[in-house]
Amino acid sequence: MSLLSAATLMAGLRRLATRWRVLRHRSIRSVGPGLHIGKGCRFWATQGIHFGRQCYVGKEVVIETNAQIGDFALIASRVAFVGRHDHGTSTEGVPMRFGPWVGSADASPDVQAEGVVVEDDVWIGFGAVVLSGVRLGRGAIVAAGSVVTRDVEPYAVVAGSPARTVAQRYADLSLRQRHEARMAAGRFEFSERGYEHWVIEPGAKE
Secondary structure, three states: OOHHHHHHHHHHHHHHHHHHHHHHOOOEEEOOOOOEEOOOOEEOOOOOEEEOOOOEEOOOOEEEOEEEEOOOOEEOOOOEEEOOOOEOOOOOOOOHHHOOEOOOOOOOHHHHHOEEEEOOOOEEOOOOEEEOOOEEOOOOEEOOOOEEOOOEOOOEEEEOOOOEEEEEOOOOHHHHHHHHHHHHHOEEEOOOOOHHHOEEEOOOOO
16 A cells, blocks of 8 residues: 555544544534544533534543534643533532532523633643633634633633733734634635645735
8 A cells, every 4th residue: 555545544534533523422513624523532511512614623622511613723632621510519418529410400501501612713722721601712822721711802812720811812903804804715624634735725915
């Protein structure tokens, strides 16, 4: 077998692996084209998890809350989306281990509806934790190991526990607008064959 045909075979197997990981997790309700899911990931949600176009999910990612994930999201390995109200902590006489659970039939509808929203073009670094009820704004970056407890503004770079804004990705509004316009007019396609086979065609400069 030639190196080219071997690479094509491996790419096909990786595509099949992603499809299998989607099928075996019933909480994943919809996916866009170009999705990659690494090995060892776990997904569970009361109402569902949705992926946009050309999303990347690394190895051993855990999403255990509702999630709406936008286009071009980059989720590094060992990231976790966690429900902040999954277990009741104040039921008198009941150990927390046996307290009210978000997945039970009598759980609060508000708690069951909580989730994470990841807007387009967001990068979440290795080992970060994002709590339910959080929205990560368009173009934001979450540094590795951060714990995100509140909303992140568009194009903010956040770090720490709890995560706080440490920089802006495009501080100049005109640069941000130009980036968004070229991205919207561009063509981007992921390939399991490797970076050299990706389609990366931003729109023309005005």
